[in-house]
Amino acid sequence: MDRTNGNLILFSGYAKLPTGITASEMYKVIGVIVLIDLDTDVIVEADCTLATKLANxxxxxxxxxxxxxxxxxxxxRIIDHIYQGSAKKAIITALRIIYDKYRSHKDGMTPSALD
Incomplete structure (x- = not known):
């Protein structure tokens, strides 16, 4: 996978975790990170900061x-179906944040850090 072609863009979303679960003791927030191919609009890689390797x-x-x-x-809907852990709402919130960032980027509305 050529990561220098400019069409693979990394997006991240973060959301507060509920108290009392292992991940919140470690991180306080969950991070969901996805690599999207802008030619196809498909997620080609994903990661998250859940506490266990299996959940991640x-x-x-x-x-x-x-x-x-x-x-x-x-x-x-996918997460709602396949994940029945306590961090479900935080994962969903992070995914919605990612989608908003993705839409802004596709619409050319992402501010540059170089400006």
Missing amino acids: KHVSSALVGCSMKNGAEPLV
């Missing part, structure tokens, strides 16, 4: 291959 792998692998073309709701 399960959520991340469910996102890979998903299209961003139809909005955040298809991603939300």
Whole structure:
């Protein structure tokens, strides 16, 4: 995978975790990070900061291959179905934030840090 072609863009979303779960003791917030191919609008890689490798792998692998073309709701439905952990709402919030950033970028409204 050529990461220098300019069409692979990394997006991240963060949301507060509920108190009392292992991940919140470690991180306070969850980070969901996706690499999107802007030619196809498909998530090609994903990662998250859940506390266990299994949860991280399960959520991340469910996102890979998903299209961003139809909005955040298809991603939300996937997570709602495949993840029954306490961090579900935080993951969904992070995905909605990612989708908003993705839309802004596609619409040319992303501010540059170089300005």
